[in-house]
């Protein structure tokens with residue numbers, strides 16, 4: 342672990358302070374995990390170069406043939422290059438992206454149990470806030486912490502993703518949102534939720550990794566964890582996940598009980 346901290350990529354964007362006094366912290370990917378469909382995939386499939394090329398890029402990242410940073414930038418560039426402004430994308434996503442059916446209840450439960458929920462995303466923060474506020478209301482959208490990438494909108498109307506960690510092949514190295522907790526005198530139990538190639542940088546570092554499985558078969562994080570022997574808990578929506586998180590928080594089950602069985606790398 343010290344090696345990870347020494348090699349931490351420089352961040353171009355600020356981090357919120359970590360939660361130093363909690364017993365449990367939830368960190369979750371946004372796209373395709375809290376939402377039922379990935380908003381960047383939606384833009385690329387419908388407004389950019391299309392699903393076939395986008396899936397090819399995802400699979401190249403999974404196979405190590407390209408970096409997430411470069412592949413994801415190409416996806417988004419194809420949307421901007423087709424003349425779609427950032428504001429237009431925001432409005433389309435607000436209409437088309439839906440929340441996981443169990444997330445609102447999961448979030449309220451965490452709040453009632455003093456468990457922070459932090460979104461850790463490779464998407465662009467203004468799009469996440471816009472979609473979140475249209476789905477769960479402005480107040481909740483403002484109180485949820487978001488650690489994400491950002492956007493640069495040019496006077497011409499073209500826009501580019503601004504990566505948090507431009508020197509990292511991940512663009513946003515999600516392990517950097519987890520590792521500071523490890524240095525605390527009484528570190529919390531960390532639950533991380535993800536679904537795709539953007540979560541590869543975080544997969545090894547949580548106490549309990551939840552991997553979402555989806556009917557569309559785009560289960561890249563599950564494939565990665567199987568290949569790398571990373572222990573994880575599969576879930577299909579946050580209602581399932583709440584049962585598992587609840588059993589650990591109540592003490593009915595230990596972390597080992599819920600992730601045991603699969604081998605650690």
Ligand SMILES: [Mg+2]
Nearest residue numbers: 370372373537
């Ligand atoms: Mg995702």
